[in-house]
Amino acid sequence: IDQTAVQHALARQDQLTKPPGSLGRLEELAVRLAGLQRTATPEVDPVRVLLFAADHGVAAEGVSRYPQDVTKQMVRNIANGGAGVAVMAKAVGAGLDIIELGLATGSEVVEGVRSEPLGPGSGNIAREPAMTPEQLARALDIGRDAVDRAVDAGVRLIIGGELGIANTTAAAALASALLDRAASEVVGPGTGLDSAGVNRKAEVVARALALHASEPRAPLEMLRRLGGFEIAALTGAYLRAAQRGVAMLIDGFIVSSAALAAVRLQPAARDWMLFSHRSAEPGHRLMMEALEADPLLDLGFRLGEATGACAAVPLLRLACAVHRDMATFDEAGVSNAC
Amino acid sequence: IDQTAVQHALARQDQLTKPPGSLGRLEELAVRLAGLQRTATPEVDPVRVLLFAADHGVAAEGVSRYPQDVTKQMVRNIANGGAGVAVMAKAVGAGLDIIELGLATGSEVVEGVRSEPLGPGSGNIAREPAMTPEQLARALDIGRDAVDRAVDAGVRLIIGGELGIANTTAAAALASALLDRAASEVVGPGTGLDSAGVNRKAEVVARALALHASEPRAPLEMLRRLGGFEIAALTGAYLRAAQRGVAMLIDGFIVSSAALAAVRLQPAARDWMLFSHRSAEPGHRLMMEALEADPLLDLGFRLGEATGACAAVPLLRLACAVHRDMATFDEAGVSNAC
Incomplete structure (x- = not known):
């Protein structure tokens, strides 16, 4: 597992417009796949x-x-x-x-x-x-x-x-x-x-x-x-x-x-x-x-x-879609936690 | 819930080429949806x-x-x-x-x-x-x-x-x-x-x-x-x-x-x-x-x-697909349990 890709994926998850960790195991899956595939945009297909x-x-x-x-x-x-x-x-x-x-x-x-x-x-x-x-x-x-x-x-x-x-x-x-x-x-x-x-x-x-x-x-x-x-x-x-x-x-x-x-x-x-x-x-x-x-x-x-x-x-597909397609707080103009 | 549709769906599940009950909650979902929708082929879409x-x-x-x-x-x-x-x-x-x-x-x-x-x-x-x-x-x-x-x-x-x-x-x-x-x-x-x-x-x-x-x-x-x-x-x-x-x-x-x-x-x-x-x-x-x-x-x-x-x-979609598309023992020429 590529730890750099894991750290980048974790950082991205925390910037997505949701409370940190609130998609539970879907977040874990996305981070794990990012580390395995050494990419910012993991995919399971085909x-x-x-x-x-x-x-x-x-x-x-x-x-x-x-x-x-x-x-x-x-x-x-x-x-x-x-x-x-x-x-x-x-x-x-x-x-x-x-x-x-x-x-x-x-x-x-x-x-x-x-x-x-x-x-x-x-x-x-x-x-x-x-x-x-x-x-x-x-x-x-x-x-x-x-x-x-x-x-x-x-x-x-x-x-x-x-x-x-x-x-x-x-x-x-x-x-x-x-x-x-x-x-x-x-x-x-x-x-x-x-x-x-x-x-x-x-x-x-x-x-x-x-x-x-x-x-x-x-x-x-x-x-x-x-x-x-x-x-x-x-x-x-x-x-x-x-x-x-x-x-x-x-x-x-x-x-x-x-x-x-x-x-x-x-x-x-x-x-x-x-x-x-x-x-x-x-x-x-x-x-x-x-x-x-x-x-x-x-x-x-x-x-x-x-x-x-x-x-x-x-x-697994949803995990990848969320990781790739959700907007960050900055992109969406949404205020982060107080 | 239409009990006739439920009974038909239960009977169909037991004829599909799998051990009875082996798809667990997917079977329950199909039977439940069949009863709610009063049909042999429940669907969730749209x-x-x-x-x-x-x-x-x-x-x-x-x-x-x-x-x-x-x-x-x-x-x-x-x-x-x-x-x-x-x-x-x-x-x-x-x-x-x-x-x-x-x-x-x-x-x-x-x-x-x-x-x-x-x-x-x-x-x-x-x-x-x-x-x-x-x-x-x-x-x-x-x-x-x-x-x-x-x-x-x-x-x-x-x-x-x-x-x-x-x-x-x-x-x-x-x-x-x-x-x-x-x-x-x-x-x-x-x-x-x-x-x-x-x-x-x-x-x-x-x-x-x-x-x-x-x-x-x-x-x-x-x-x-x-x-x-x-x-x-x-x-x-x-x-x-x-x-x-x-x-x-x-x-x-x-x-x-x-x-x-x-x-x-x-x-x-x-x-x-x-x-x-x-x-x-x-x-x-x-x-x-x-x-x-x-x-x-x-x-x-x-x-x-x-x-x-x-x-x-x-x-839910899988439950419907299994119920509709799996072959029965008779259709597939598969021997049922001894």
Whole structure:
């Protein structure tokens, strides 16, 4: 963060025709973006959602209310414009890059979907590592490449999104390991498990943690063993966005596990992250605390896909508009405070 | 609220390709708007901000950090596009109707401002009633007429906004009286008083409450004695929007005192109110509790003018877009929960 740009932005905010601080977090956002972008006039457009989809072997443990076919069906639904993220990205004027990294019933050609299969889904983390080292490296690369495509096209705000039946289980396992928390503290209902289902899921995550516990506690190895293709791709994307110097808006529970992994791998990546919303998934709070994040919205979302981040995009735009377009006391001939 | 439309909207939400309830408050908003508008496809556009500005005699008690001239200066600044509400209304695509009801240094002709002066500002509530019965009636009418202009032009969402040096003092006095709370429970720093200033302001409000306490406890009389021209106009506007059957999005502290007065006068008006944000002004919470309101945003705003409501407009639009445009499980060929 460029401290000169931050100081200039703070000084400008105090000259705008409003009581100092009276636009609260919108002011913070404008100042932060000014510092990140090293400019007096921060902007978030163009915005692009990078949506990574993949299946998870751990679905075999009965940890989701939805059959595994739904991952592939939802990839089509996103591409066709019918899914939550498709409607919301369009409504807020964000681009959408859909990347499929491996489906249980095989990849298929879908218009508007980039297919980069690493296998028929990640391994069942309750029995084996999620990925081979080669799959992990490839997933990180796929995330990195998606960011490069976006940044090369001029994108100023990167949003990571995800889709994959059973991926709250993988994200909970990864978060538990990274945070050194018990499975039961991090696991939640995901797409809508009842309490018996949550208990079963916590037991599966606990089994996965026990299975992989003797391994080196390096974040990258935790990601390989407990994550998933799309979670690793998101980690690679977040690391790359920070390297390229582009702000990211973080969505909910699953992408936050990837953001946490990225920050453990490269603490400076945290600077480039803005946090959009508090997920209704209980373990999200623990990740936000670890990342010292105070998300903008709290609307009870637990859909994932990047929908929470899409909902926060208009606030970032407003922050930039206020910073750029409001008149100063001098310009407007308005008396400042007595 | 049309319960048939509500039931249809709830049924549609459960058929959309997402776990039921996973878009939280966006789903609630869509269902609520469907019920209010008696339609399967609720919409909030066009949106219009009705911005009522007036001076307050109580400014003479030293309750604001800003000189009273600022009201007139800010009316110009809003009309010229430089104020917070002007920038934000434009950024979110809301129309703006600026109505001036009386300035201490006299009205003036400003392009884009409707001037309807009721006097050089309301009376000093610490010494006299804010308004004569005639001024109150005229202010209510001005608010009503602004809503009629909007609704006749097809507006589907009404936002009330306000401007007036010292109007947090009047709003605090009115809220204290309506809620039967001590001045010290409702008074806050407004545009930025220090703690000594807040104490002085609370003492002024307490004096106003004591002066007018022997009068009949009817809400309309409280509004006349303790409110102000713009607060009364807002009350009239809210009552009229409910009569015309148009949804309103309520901003922060000052307009909420008018919303509370409107609901005390006509409890059914509450049905038409959506609440945009939690003001940083401490007394706002008490009004939200009394109105059983759970505002959408909590961003530390304390600017007023309707800026908090403007920030919430994109969420209402998203709620409508999701409800209308997301595919159902059947349409998308996506398997529903096991």
